[in-house]
Amino acid sequence: MKTICLYFEIHQPYHLKRYRFFEIGTDHYYYDDYENERAVTEIAQRSYIPALKTMLEMTQQYGQYFRVAFSVSGVMLELLEQYAPEVVDLLQQLSETGCVEFLAEPYSHGLASLGNPESFAAETKRQARKMKELFNYTPKVLRNSSLIYSDEIGMMVADMGFRGMIAEGAKHILGWKSPHYVYQCAMAPKLSLLLRDYKLSDDISLRFNDASWSEYPLMADKYINWIATLPKGEDVINIFMELLALGIYQPLESNILEFLRALPSMACQKDIIFATPSEVIAKNKPVAPMEMQYPVSWNDEERDTSCWLGNGMQREAFNKLYDEKIVGRILACQDRRIKQDWDRLQASNNLRYMTTKPMQVNMYRSIYDSPYDAFTNYMNILGDFLKRVRDLFSEDVENDELNSLYTQITNLDKELAVKENEISRLRARLEKYEPKKEDEDSGGKEKAPTKVQARKTEVKAVKKVSTKKSAVKSAPKKDVETKKAETKKTAVKKATAKKAK
């Protein structure tokens, strides 16, 4: 039975503001709030909200028959939560219907999969957590930023425990093969691959409203007919696109939403069903391994990574961004602002603005009027950001050491927690033994604490805690929290200082 697998990407980057080099070191805020608000509200109003509402109605109309999948990048969720929370609401309502699957993807929509596997894994996990938190759904299928896929990435993803991944059905990779089957990763057979049918996807996202296209106007019955007349056995039709296609690339006036609404009823007549990626993977066994040595994406004619890493400037920015030492530091540090900036700066769009490839259509370049402008601005911001990261720790501390220091700290934390438990236990016991004594005392409660304290020092002596922690322990309970933080800092500082010597 033929199965349509619909998937929509929801992503917008944080727009960076004009950042001159003389602001490096003085200004650590990199974003154009006005543009972010404008862009997100506009996109939400013109595309996301009407499209999602339509799909919500479709789930009501067709019940469990209509299935659809989404992925929302973490940075986009932050933007939506800030500027268009109604989109998040709609997604939550959709997720409650049970007809929707959410896919995992790197939190930042960046190129970590090509630059730093460690941060790729960390980001993806974080994104999956966010999905669980917001939509109560644990993703089982992953989609990488802009569908970047290669054998190596497939292996990493399989190691992370995902069952499937979606990728581009690029003609130059597939050759005579059809994208209408489920394949498996050549290096990790457990990972199933769903390949995008670029023709059928682009018919909607690129050509739907193009009056010069020979198939214009595209109607749902015609479209479903194309699918129904596919050769027997070619059962999985993967239609993946950005949600922006509905409303922005193809304006609402083109009745694209009516088209979408009509698809299920037309499909129903032809015995075609809808399914989410994980359902497709569960139902269909992979027919063959699919080898993709070099990264493939859904961007441009070339379907490769040339629009992000095509020229020297882009590679320079990329290498600076994913420098091993830097990434290690960012992953190790606990500074939330640095982590947040790191997410936002990674977005692949920032590199895309620097492309020098000749474009048939005028490319959207945000505030920049040339690739050089984009590069200059981004490198200024990156310069400031990297400086902040470097200032976190002394230059010659190795990442491994940092990590071990941090594990030491977390261990100390755990130990502290154990000790604290014990203290409260002992204190409870003490109170049990001496309730009468307290009443007997003329002053009442004033004396009690000193006794507790005395008791505590005893405990300390018994337990032979290290000198550093004894300070924490003897301090009043209120201050324990702050002291903990201090010890952490001093531990790191001491270690780094030692190293520096």
Next chain:
Amino acid sequence: MFGWEFPPKIYGGLAVASYGITKGLSLQGDVETTFCLPRPTGEEEHFLKIINMSQVPVVWRDVQYERIKDRFVGHTAEDYYRFRDHLYADFNYLQGLDDLGCLGFAGGYPGNLHEEINNFSIIAGVLARSEQFDIIHAHDWLTYPAGVHAKMVSGKPLCIHVHATDFDRSRGKVNPTVYGIEKNGMDHADCIMCVSELTRQTVIREYHQDPRKCVAMHNAVYPLADDIKAIEPHKNPKEKVVTYLGRITMQKGPEYFIEAAKRVLDRSHNIRFCFAGSGDMMNAMIDLAAAYGIADRCHFPGFQRGKQVYECYKNSDVFVMPSVSEPFGIAPLEAMQCGCPSIISKQSGCGEILTNVIKVDYWDIDAMADAIYSICTNNALHDYLAEEGMREVDKITWQRVGLRIRECYNQLTTRGWFDNEEYLTRVRDI
């Protein structure tokens, strides 16, 4: 063709452009060019015929062939006699006539420029009567009156080449006499070739010309000679050099360069700024640099000639042209040929045909400083611009310009009038 400058004597961009255009035309084989110069040196290349305007008679003098035959620079004594046969009025009242009956020219841009322009056009009348030609092509406003005169006499189509307008030179406060000469020349022209779309728009807007007869004819560059290619750059790896090269005058916006330099030097100390050139604002610029306390990092080596120019480009890491209004601006192309990334103002005509340069508004000193800093600190950007820029500029040849000019000529000779729309459709592939 009427021109005021021609290599090897170079005052500015006009000589280079005149050379390129005539050379580009000569490569087609069937175009014969006669170039009329006020005062040639005799060392010009021989692919075209040079007429020495200061040795064309305007009054009859009885001179013997034997006595004068070796005195001519440019054209020959035979030409002299032919010209003498075509005198058209009595100019004995003029001052400065020599024993040949000719009017002398100082050459260059002397104080009595307007008188020289007038003389030039008087002589053009003689030439127009004695020479055989199909097209009159006048370069820059100094020769427009001559072109108009020649057209009046011969009835042949007049093509004028606008290398600059007075609006560019004066930031809008035009000299009415110059404007009058320019406007008159344009009014009489059948085809107005402007060195950029920017200039074309100025011509249409400020000189009220019909857009159909105005055409944007971008300049080009000549491939570097081998001896220039062989120049080894002397670069201090620890320091970067940012260069401004051109006349230090209001039109070129040198003060914006200083302002940008100030911003860059506030932040980094391994960058030097080089002000190559001379001009009326040079002292003011030195004062300004001193007032900002950056004089130790700004260098004023003065006017650069010939090979020095290329040495300057080769030793630089960034070339900046912050012109307030630049009709074309050949300098960035030359810098790019030497592998030096360029930053140009958006108000420069050459920006219309270049993509591998950084374009900023001339007044946007923050953006300019940012671009300078970025090229100096990011090797990837420097290398990309240097490499791609060199590749790009190698495709911009005078030969191509020659073919485009030929297309204009063809329209004028076959039909007598010029249409920009038609031209654009025809030269799409050139």
